[in-house]
Amino acid sequence: MTETVHSWADHGHLATYTTKSGSFATLRVYPHGLVLFNLQNRDELKENESVQQILNEVEEKMKEILHNSITQVKRLPAIVRGAEVDRYWPTADGRLVEYDIDEIVYSKDSPYQNIKILHSKQFGNILILNGDVNLAESDIAYTHAITGSGKEDYCGKEVLILGGGDGGILYELVKLKPKMVTMVEIDQMVIDGCRKHMRKTCGDVLDNLKGDCYEILVEDCVPVLKMYAKEGRMFDYVINDLTAVPISTSPEEDSTWEFLRLILDLCMKVLKQDGKYFTQGNCVNLTEALTLYEEQLRMLYCPVEFSKEIVCVPSYMELWVFYTIWKKSRS
Amino acid sequence: MTETVHSWADHGHLATYTTKSGSFATLRVYPHGLVLFNLQNRDELKENESVQQILNEVEEKMKEILHNSITQVKRLPAIVRGAEVDRYWPTADGRLVEYDIDEIVYSKDSPYQNIKILHSKQFGNILILNGDVNLAESDIAYTHAITGSGKEDYCGKEVLILGGGDGGILYELVKLKPKMVTMVEIDQMVIDGCRKHMRKTCGDVLDNLKGDCYEILVEDCVPVLKMYAKEGRMFDYVINDLTAVPISTSPEEDSTWEFLRLILDLCMKVLKQDGKYFTQGNCVNLTEALTLYEEQLRMLYCPVEFSKEIVCVPSYMELWVFYTIWKKSRS
DSSP states (O other), X not given: OEEXXXXXXXXXXXXXXXXXXXXXXXXEEOTTSOEEEEEEOOOSOTTOHHHHHHHHHHHHHHHHHTTTOOOOOOOOOOOOOSOSSOOBOOOTTOOOBBOOEEEEEEEEEOSSOEEEEEEETTTEEEEEETTEEEEETTOHHHHHHHTXXXXXXXXXXXXXXXXXXXXXXXXXXXXXXXXEEEEEESOHHHHHHHHHHOHHHHXXXXXXXXXXXXXXXXXXXXXXXXXXXXXXXXXXXXXEEOOSSOOOSSOOSSSHHHHHHHHHHHHHHTEEEEEEEEEEEEETTOHHHHHHHHHHHTTSSSOEEEEEEEEEOGGGSSEEEEEEEEEOOOO | OEEEEEEOSSSOEEEEEEOTTSOEEEEEEOTTSOEEEEEEOOOSOTTOHHHHHHHHHHHHHHHHHTTTOOOOOOOOOOOOOSOSSOOBOOOTTOOOBBOOEEEEXXXXXXXXXXXXXXXXXXXXXXXXXXXXXXXXXXXXXXXXXXXXXXXXXXXXXXXXXXXXXXXXXXXXXXXXXXXXXXXXXXXXXXXXXHHHHOHHHHTTTTSSSBOSSEEEEESOHHHHHHHHHHHTOOEEEEEEXXXXXXXXXXXXXXXXXXXXXXXXXXXXXXXXXXXXEEEEEEETTOHHHHHHHHHHHTTSSSOXXXXXXXXEOGGGSSEEEEEEEEEOOOO
């Protein structure tokens, strides 16, 4: 090992070590007693024995040099970078989490977004849109929550789904004998990917764009909503399953919040007076974003009320807030 | 910034940069095209603007130098090391996950183990024993699963809990009007910490070691089980909530598996013929450990059958297997 040492007057020392095989390590000693050791191994094996052995030896050596005065030792699992299969998909609140992903099942850029379906050993296939974990085959809890947590009677009802290209909501709803479910999804490639690789989520419901009690429109939901509003077509349930920042072919509004409000307003226009609107909100930790969302609800053309529920969606690795919104009664 | 460059004949280059304020960066260029940039900032602010700005500038510069031929860029959230509050508690299957921990509520070494109770913004207080996430206040799903997922009638029944020092199981069971619940927990300090800081989990059940229908014995469960077996005391339900590698004052067996089997055998001796034994198994990904556990079940003194359930425990960030075990009917 070759060693280079840099010393600061007031900030301690940095030693850099390189090996002949292309690995390197840095040992940073801070004046207040913190020592950070990084080992960057070019090997693709994540936790190979030689790495653990080097770390053990460094730890032993440090204990020896410091006469067992070390109060705390923490070794983090290796981070694998530059691998074909990326296992790191941070949470909505920005935390680093490593998934047990072992295979890229699908990876394509559609005209609207980057679509990935990755296989997780425990969660099954996971749909990731523009880097955000959307839904895994394990996540029936998501579908359950965004359809009203089993407390609704969909039998004979008219339902509108915005987004929902993974087919999860549609698949669960058609089992409940609705009169008609209309789903408006902008991205044919999401439907294609999920039809093939998320069958535990969508069953056979994406095999055809039309069924006995459902229809899938591969369109931007904004003009469709405008048309329905103009025609006076009304729904018992509107389920907004669009991505966090909805994709549109013609964003007319200045900010994301205005765009979200435009969609909300249009949804309220096509929702029956005693109808319900369900949507996913955000991770429970992003309290500011949740508050901003709730402020939008006070700015709609008609007065609404809402309730929220906190749900554990397995593949999210963070608790998620779901909203139920309804028109305030006229009395 | 000061720069030091190391070049290998066949393995590319490593540049090390240091700043006057004690920060440093490494830029490793691999021959196959992978470039890894690490920035180690001595600042305690996790995601301060200047760090993001430096990363933006490096990214821009790289794009410029490489004439926009970069196919993929990935920036990971900063890892905070050496902080008073440690946010990294790897999963049972060894993955790196960052928790939203913002406070150390309790941290002590008992005669048996290191006990930590840390506050998570979303999960509430989390009990961590010897570095393993045991239970958070959000984890009623754990208690629900290890008591039979709501399918049992505990009314008038005799129940034995092994471990369970957080009080979660006991608190839920006493609501169900059992005849008597006996809990055997070795570590008084776990009880003390949880009584004070996990009240959403244990309610008031740990305030006294005896209640109308329960009793807590602060003892090693092995001699207690042996005594019950000798006395012929039998239970309708035995719930094993011991840590993955159970702690005992007198381990008599050679291996962990033998020790687990000793406890299992003793539990079967105090379980009524039509009784049920519940326990948590392991994370669903550790298939080898699960198989080994199931092999132990075939080696007990009496024939048993079992079923398992996969449950999402919010604070675990991985799916968990729970077992129900019962004595094979004599017919």
